[in-house]
Amino acid sequence: QKEVEQNSGPLSVPEGAIASLNCTYSDRGSQSFFWYRQYSGKSPELIMFIYSNGDKEDGRFTAQLNKASQYVSLLIRDSQPSDSATYLCAVKVSYGGATNKLIFGTGTLLAVQP
């Protein structure tokens, strides 16, 4: 069973701080990793994806990937109350041929305190 693990939280950070969200995955062959943000009652929206080891930055967001440790993280700098949401980690896994699927973690609830 291919799995993606996240701490459910809540992760509480003060406004302006750095929020660090973590995710581990079991399939060593996974190549693509995604972070989605989901506000309560809404659908997920893609905020970052990363394929290569190292860091990828987009505005206040930085995704970090360490394939040797099977670990992917999302850093949110200068956290704002509007960042309060559940963050879902997803990993693309292959099931042979052209069949690929996303396996989602259970999500981490982030609460940014004003």
Place this chain on the structure above:
Amino acid sequence: DGGITQSPKYLFRKEGQNVTLSCEQNLNHDAMYWYRQDPGQGLRLIYYSQIVNDFQKGDIAEGYSVSREKKESFPLTVTSAQKNPTAFYLCASSIRQGALNEQFFGPGTRLTVL
């Protein structure tokens, strides 16, 4: 406006009834997906379709059925065989099945069994 629409937003079903959830996209995407989300859990794949008139079971297909007669439409039927159908149902699409970084989600349908 391009995007994915799902209807209805809320749906109530009596036990033993079949219900059909609508998903329409005007993004000209080949691939479409149905996910289910339960409280405190990640998204789980029910069915996916890579092209018109073709679809495959996901991880939790029992009690569900789909059709893909048009590129734009991928309706999901929740049958009476689905023992615990109360959940948030999300439809998604991508240009092609492997293009998961371009997967867009619809707004979701919240199904409640009375």
